[in-house]
Amino acid sequence: MTRQAKLVVLGAGTAGLTALSEAWRYTDDVLLINAGPYGTTCARVGCMPSKALLEVAHAYGRRDWLAESGIAGTQALEADLAAVMVHVRKLRDRFVAGPIDTAESLGERNIHGQPRFLDPTTLEVNGERIQAEKVIIATGTRPNLPEAWRALGDRVVTSDGVFELKAPGKRLGVVGLGPIGVELGQAFAQLGCEVHGFTRGSSVAGLSDPDVNASLIEVLERQMTVITDADVTLDQGDTGVVMQGGGREVEVDWVLASLGRRPNIEGLGLENLDVELDERGVPVFDASTLRIADLPIYITGDVSGLRPLMHEAADEGRIAAYHALHPDAECLRRRTPQAIVFTEPGAGHAGLTGAKLPQSGVVTGSADFSRQGRALMAGRNAGRLQLYADERDGRLLGAELVAPDAEHLLHLLAWSIQQEMTVDQILQMPFYHPTVEEGLRSALQAVRRELGQRRTQPDLPLCHEPAAWALG
Amino acid sequence: MTRQAKLVVLGAGTAGLTALSEAWRYTDDVLLINAGPYGTTCARVGCMPSKALLEVAHAYGRRDWLAESGIAGTQALEADLAAVMVHVRKLRDRFVAGPIDTAESLGERNIHGQPRFLDPTTLEVNGERIQAEKVIIATGTRPNLPEAWRALGDRVVTSDGVFELKAPGKRLGVVGLGPIGVELGQAFAQLGCEVHGFTRGSSVAGLSDPDVNASLIEVLERQMTVITDADVTLDQGDTGVVMQGGGREVEVDWVLASLGRRPNIEGLGLENLDVELDERGVPVFDASTLRIADLPIYITGDVSGLRPLMHEAADEGRIAAYHALHPDAECLRRRTPQAIVFTEPGAGHAGLTGAKLPQSGVVTGSADFSRQGRALMAGRNAGRLQLYADERDGRLLGAELVAPDAEHLLHLLAWSIQQEMTVDQILQMPFYHPTVEEGLRSALQAVRRELGQRRTQPDLPLCHEPAAWALG
Numbered sequence: 001m002t003r004q005a006k007l008v009v010l011g012a013g014t015a016g017l018t019a020l021s022e023a024w025r026y027t028d029d030v031l032l033i034n035a036g037p038y039g040t041t042c043a044r045v046g047c048m049p050s051k052a053l054l055e056v057a058h059a060y061g062r063r064d065w066l067a068e069s070g071i072a073g074t075q076a077l078e079a080d081l082a083a084v085m086v087h088v089r090k091l092r093d094r095f096v097a098g099p100i101d102t103a104e105s106l107g108e109r110n111i112h113g114q115p116r117f118l119d120p121t122t123l124e125v126n127g128e129r130i131q132a133e134k135v136i137i138a139t140g141t142r143p144n145l146p147e148a149w150r151a152l153g154d155r156v157v158t159s160d161g162v163f164e165l166k167a168p169g170k171r172l173g174v175v176g177l178g179p180i181g182v183e184l185g186q187a188f189a190q191l192g193c194e195v196h197g198f199t200r201g202s203s204v205a206g207l208s209d210p211d212v213n214a215s216l217i218e219v220l221e222r223q224m225t226v227i228t229d230a231d232v233t234l235d236q237g238d239t240g241v242v243m244q245g246g247g248r249e250v251e252v253d254w255v256l257a258s259l260g261r262r263p264n265i266e267g268l269g270l271e272n273l274d275v276e277l278d279e280r281g282v283p284v285f286d287a288s289t290l291r292i293a294d295l296p297i298y299i300t301g302d303v304s305g306l307r308p309l310m311h312e313a314a315d316e317g318r319i320a321a322y323h324a325l326h327p328d329a330e331c332l333r334r335r336t337p338q339a340i341v342f343t344e345p346g347a348g349h350a351g352l353t354g355a356k357l358p359q360s361g362v363v364t365g366s367a368d369f370s371r372q373g374r375a376l377m378a379g380r381n382a383g384r385l386q387l388y389a390d391e392r393d394g395r396l397l398g399a400e401l402v403a404p405d406a407e408h409l410l411h412l413l414a415w416s417i418q419q420e421m422t423v424d425q426i427l428q429m430p431f432y433h434p435t436v437e438e439g440l441r442s443a444l445q446a447v448r449r450e451l452g453q454r455r456t457q458p459d460l461p462l463c464h465e466p467a468a469w470a471l472g
Numbered sequence: 473m474t475r476q477a478k479l480v481v482l483g484a485g486t487a488g489l490t491a492l493s494e495a496w497r498y499t500d501d502v503l504l505i506n507a508g509p510y511g512t513t514c515a516r517v518g519c520m521p522s523k524a525l526l527e528v529a530h531a532y533g534r535r536d537w538l539a540e541s542g543i544a545g546t547q548a549l550e551a552d553l554a555a556v557m558v559h560v561r562k563l564r565d566r567f568v569a570g571p572i573d574t575a576e577s578l579g580e581r582n583i584h585g586q587p588r589f590l591d592p593t594t595l596e597v598n599g600e601r602i603q604a605e606k607v608i609i610a611t612g613t614r615p616n617l618p619e620a621w622r623a624l625g626d627r628v629v630t631s632d633g634v635f636e637l638k639a640p641g642k643r644l645g646v647v648g649l650g651p652i653g654v655e656l657g658q659a660f661a662q663l664g665c666e667v668h669g670f671t672r673g674s675s676v677a678g679l680s681d682p683d684v685n686a687s688l689i690e691v692l693e694r695q696m697t698v699i700t701d702a703d704v705t706l707d708q709g710d711t712g713v714v715m716q717g718g719g720r721e722v723e724v725d726w727v728l729a730s731l732g733r734r735p736n737i738e739g740l741g742l743e744n745l746d747v748e749l750d751e752r753g754v755p756v757f758d759a760s761t762l763r764i765a766d767l768p769i770y771i772t773g774d775v776s777g778l779r780p781l782m783h784e785a786a787d788e789g790r791i792a793a794y795h796a797l798h799p800d801a802e803c804l805r806r807r808t809p810q811a812i813v814f815t816e817p818g819a820g821h822a823g824l825t826g827a828k829l830p831q832s833g834v835v836t837g838s839a840d841f842s843r844q845g846r847a848l849m850a851g852r853n854a855g856r857l858q859l860y861a862d863e864r865d866g867r868l869l870g871a872e873l874v875a876p877d878a879e880h881l882l883h884l885l886a887w888s889i890q891q892e893m894t895v896d897q898i899l900q901m902p903f904y905h906p907t908v909e910e911g912l913r914s915a916l917q918a919v920r921r922e923l924g925q926r927r928t929q930p931d932l933p934l935c936h937e938p939a940a941w942a943l944g
Contacts, residue, residue: 022930047906048849055850056541059534066549069528070556076548077538084542091849288935310905318930331935335902377520377563378527408880411909415884415901418933419891429887430807433782434519437883458494458790461890463760463803 002129005031007324010115010123010268011138012103013040014310015301018317019136020102026325030106031132033125035114036264038103039096041140041302042310049092049163050180051342054187056084058344061190061223065379079191082167089163117269120295124269134296134324138317139268141261141302149234149257155241156234156255159184169253170194173243174224175232177204179341181258182216185224186343195224196252198232198245205341208354209400211366215384216347216402263303273297280305288331289323290316298324307337336418338410345369345383346406351398351417352388361391365423365446367439369403374434380404385443387413387423394422394451405436412440423447427459474601477503479796482587482595482740483610484575485512486782487773490789491608492574498797502578503604505597507586508736510575511568513612513774514782521564521635522655523814528556529659530816533695537851551663554639564635589741592767596741606768606796610789611740613733613774621706621729627713628706628727631656641725642666645715646696647704649676651813653730654688657696658815667696668724670704670717677813680826681872683838687856688819688874735775745769752777760803761795762788770796779809808890810882817841817855818878823870823889824860833863837895837918839911841875846906852876857915859885859895866894866923877908884912895919899931 006027009016012034023030042048056079063074103110113126123130143158150156157165159180170193174185177199189195197204197220204226207213220226230246237251263282270277275293276284282305283292290298298320301313315334323329341347352358369375369383383402390397399413416426423444431441448455478499481488484506495502514520528551535546575582585598595602615630622628629637631652642665646657649671661667669676669692676698679685692698702718709723735754742749747765748756754777755764762770770792773785787806795801813819841847841855855874862869871885888898895916903913920927 042905048845051846051849051906056538056543059531059538059541060543062531066528066531069531069559070552070554071528071532072550072552072555073545073548076545078544080542080544082542083544087541094848095845311903314905315930315932319932322930326929330929332930332932333935334932335900338902338904340904340907373520373567374523376566377523405877405880407904407907408877408883408909411880411902411904411907412883412887415887418901428807429890430810430883431783432810432812432879432883433514433786434523435812435879435883437880457798457802458787458794458804460787460791460804460806463805 002131003031004131005029005133007031007134007136007321008033008123008130008132009136009138010034011140011301011303012038012099012110013138013140013301013313014042015140015313015317016136016138017099017102018314019138019300019321022318022321023325031109031111031130032103032106033111033113033115033123034103035267036140038100040099040310043092043095043099045160045163047310048095049088050159050183052088052091053084053163054183054342056087057187057190061344062379069379081191081193084191085163085165085168092163114267116267117272120273120297132296134298136317136320136324137268137297137299137303138301139264139303141263141308143257144259144262145257146259152234152236152241152255155253156257158257162256168193169240171240171252172196173241173250173252173255174198174258175243175255176200176258176260177226177228178258178260179205179339181256182220183342184256184258186220189223196227196243196248196250197224198227198230198243200229200231202228204228205343205347206339207347207349207400209386212347212384212386212400212402215382216343219343219345219382219402261302261308263305265303289329290320291323296324307334309339336414338414340407340410342407345380345402345404347402348406348410349398349400350410350414351396353398353400357388357398362388362397363391363447363450364388365443365448365450367443367446369436369439372436372439372442374436374438375404377434378404385409385439387443387447389423389447389451391451394424394448394453395420396423396426403436403439409436409440412437423451424453424455424459428461474603475503476603477501477605479503479606479608479793480505480595480602480604481608481610482506483612483773483775484510484571484582485610485612485773485785486514487612487785487789487792488608488610489571489574490786491610491772491793494790494793495797503581503583503602504575504578505583505585505587505595506575507739508612510572512571512782515564515567515571517632517635519782520567521560522631522652524560524563525556525635526655526659526814528559529662533662533816534851541851553663553665556663557635557637557640560635586739588739589744592745592769604768606770608789608792608796609740609769609771609775610773611736611775613735613780615729615733616731617729618731624706624708624713624727627725628729630729634728640665641712643712643724644668645713645722645724645727646670646730647715647727648672648730648732649698649700650730650732651677651811653728654692655814656728656730658692661695668699668715668720668722669696670699670702670715672701672703674700676700677815677819678811679819679821679872681858684819684856684858684872684874687854688815691815691817691854691874733774733780735777737775761801762792763795768796779806781811808886810886812879812882814879817852817874817876819874820878820882821870821872822882822886823868825870825872829860829870834860834869835863835919835922836860837915837920837922839915839918841908841911844908844911844914846908846910847876849906850876857881857911859915859919861895861919861923863923866896866920866925867892868895868898875908875911881908881912884909895923896925896927896931900933
């Protein structure tokens with residue numbers, strides 16, 4: 001017997017579940033097939049447990065500042081790592097429950113098993129054949145781990161395993177200082193671990209601006225060692241793992257390997273689709289519709305490799321289902337790219353940065369958060385903000401930063417960039433006092449100086465267009 | 473001898489100094505006359521020292537959550553109030569130095585003394601006469617204090633005195649729960665004081681939405697008593713001050729009177745201007761140009777009573793100087809109104825709220841921060857956000873909220889309102905995961921449900937207008 005379905009979604013993660021949710025607006029005739037664990041990558045092993053850990057680490061990390069500010073007894077504070085990990089798992093489990101419930105609510109329409117394409121509209125799972133009008137591939141990714149390191153057993157973990165640690169050892173090595181590596185490395189350092197971070201290139205946390213990158217490294221080095229441009233080897237040592245790289249050698253209790261992620265495509269039978277594959281083995285697809293060639297198959301979420309972030313995976317799930325099922329689908333744009341790294345101070349970027357910026361015609365302006373008023377008040381004065389604007393019209397193109405409350409500044413920046421606001425227009429918005437948003441204003445004013453503009457009136461909107469909130 | 477000046481600025485606070493700064497773009501022929509202390513209200517006795525205190529209080533206030541999260545030893549923590557106050561004054565002095573330097577940099581053009589109008593273009597100060605082409609009044613305000621309470625001496629302080637306290641007593645009464653009252657009341661409560669707050673009306677922190685107001689009161693009551701609709705009397709007690717009001721009687725060591733502020737106009741000789749005065753004794757002026765009648769005199773900053781907030785005072789200083797000195801002054805609008813109360817969680821509003829909202833044609837949507845994901849992760853899950861939108865076109869009109877990181881959400885909201893964005897347009901902006909901005913998204917989605925709209929595609933911009941950051 002062959003089951004039929006208008007839409008089959010492969011994968012019960014963020015992209016798959018939002019694809020289902022979008023699909024339900026058009027049809028109930030959907031099937032979900034999931035090979036891996038239920039619960040999303042974000043909730044199980046990603047953004048949620050990491051944030052639970054980071055919140056504790058950052059708050060505990062304020063104890064020296066509290067002591068300087070008049071709070072007695074801080075020397076008695078101690079992080080009970082085992083208890084912190086219990087706290088993290090407890091919160092995590094709460095957030096994993098939601099997506100599991102959603103999948104289970106499908107009843108027989110939720111199939112647990114490894115799906116395999118026999119041809120573009122026929123899948124096989126658990127020995128059953130399924131005839132699908134449309135298929136959405138949302139199988140996600142898993143952490144990279146060099147084969148040789150598996151011999152070191154439990155002493156080498158990825159983000160899949162780190163939140164399961166019962167009592168993490170106090171000596172920690174981190175290999176790979178992308179967003180996950182710096183977040184978790186700093187967190188364990190703040191919680192009292194001796195942390196040694198190694199990374200291949202010169203950049204950390206996905207930053208590309210040299211000054212901003214240097215600012216984050218300086219902050220991290222207050223709590224952990226940061227060794228850039230290092231190829232790392234791991235070997236069994238007397239009491240742990242010996243890490244060698246960048247001219248350093250250090251023995252640690254355990255190693256967090258944060259070396260990026262690879263697509264979950266094995267066993268899917270992609271070879272039966274007769275389509276071009278990219279260097280990762282993923283079918284080539286249209287970046288706008290997420291459709292693979294002229295097949296009735298779409299690819300979404302982390303496995304697509306486009307924008308491996310939770311809110312982008314959710315968008316891709318919706319985009320794929322919309323294009324797969326909507327008879328008059330319109331062309332949809334993506335939101336302004338935004339990346340947030342939840343260190344303290346935070347880091348990230350919005351809009352165009354690094355190699356994506358035009359080679360010429362870009363002016364910059366920066367702000368130094370080591371002297372910013374509100375940041376000083378909070379003892380969180382560190383970081384640097386760099387803005388990029390179009391030389392011709394002053395339009396904000398992108399931003400990269402290390403700053404207290406970076407996640408909020410990045411929302412303001414991404415929203416302004418998406419609306420194609422000019423530096424002058426942004427300077428007409430309210431900046432309350434005292435807030436870190438005033439640091440953003442300093443950087444905007446620096447851009448304007450670079451643009452060589454001299455304003456002819458105060459930074460306030462003209463009256464031409466009356467608004468409800470205007471005076472009078 | 474009579475001194476001449478193109479512009480005379482009365483008052484060396486935020487409004488006066490920004491007026492000077494704007495004036496310098498047109499002329500150096502300015503005089504500053506200041507009767508009170510140098511340094512701005514904000515830096516001396518307002519936003520800056522209060523933020524220094526609040527930052528310590530909020531961080532110390534996290535100790536119970538830290539204990540639940542795996543940090544041992546929190547029971548040893550104790551706020552050394554005297555040391556905290558030293559810390560606050562140290563930071564404050566750093567920020568007061570700037571405006572004092574600016575005034576001193578004027579040399580002989582900075583006159584310390586009480587100015588008095590003899591006629592609209594003639595002032596007298598320290599026995600000297602000054603002929604002014606234009607005058608800007610920026611004399612600020614001072615805290616209200618009922619005459620009868622002065623008999624209680626040091627036991628009753630206003631914001632002018634609170635940051636000078638060497639070792640504040642542990643039993644504190646607060647009369648008046650506007651922004652200053654709730655900020656300082658909560659801060660001292662978090663720092664271990666027994667705090668009793670009384671206020672006349674039913675609203676606290678300047679909130680007008682009943683649900684949002686109730687949310688803040690609920691949060692405050694975890695740390696202090698809040699007695700609304702209470703007229704308070706103060707009397708000398710055996711060991712302190714006896715407060716009576718709202719059916720309660722309590723004895724405290726000291727009382728913070730936060731009962732609003734009154735304009736500094738005494739001695740200015742306003743009676744010699746022959747203009748209409750409002751009920752506060754302040755000359756009636758044009759709210760757009762800040763000009764008093766057809767005189768060459770402008771009134772700016774807190775004394776104007778328009779928007780007694782630091783960033784608004786700065787704007788008013790610039791507006792007044794621009795209109796006073798610019799030959800072709802254009803009509804300028806104000807920024808979207810915004811009020812931020814720096815409690816934990818924070819509170820405030822943006823755009824139109826309360827009585828300023830239209831009587832009909834407004835739809836609302838709310839979000840509950842007690843269950844918001846990121847807020848839960850941080851143990852900061854409390855609060856409520858209420859949005860107001862125009863029923864006809866979905867344009868966001870205003871917002872009022874209690875929420876973690878309220879100050880940042882309020883910037884996003886105020887900027888969106890100032891740009892006259894609709895709820896649909898805002899929902900096309902990026903909302904990163906997991907952030908409190910997702911709570912804002914929930915409220916926007918609630919508004920849309922109320923609007924009865926059914927979207928026809930995912931919440932993403934259409935491709936019609938290509939942008940630099942779009943795909944492809």
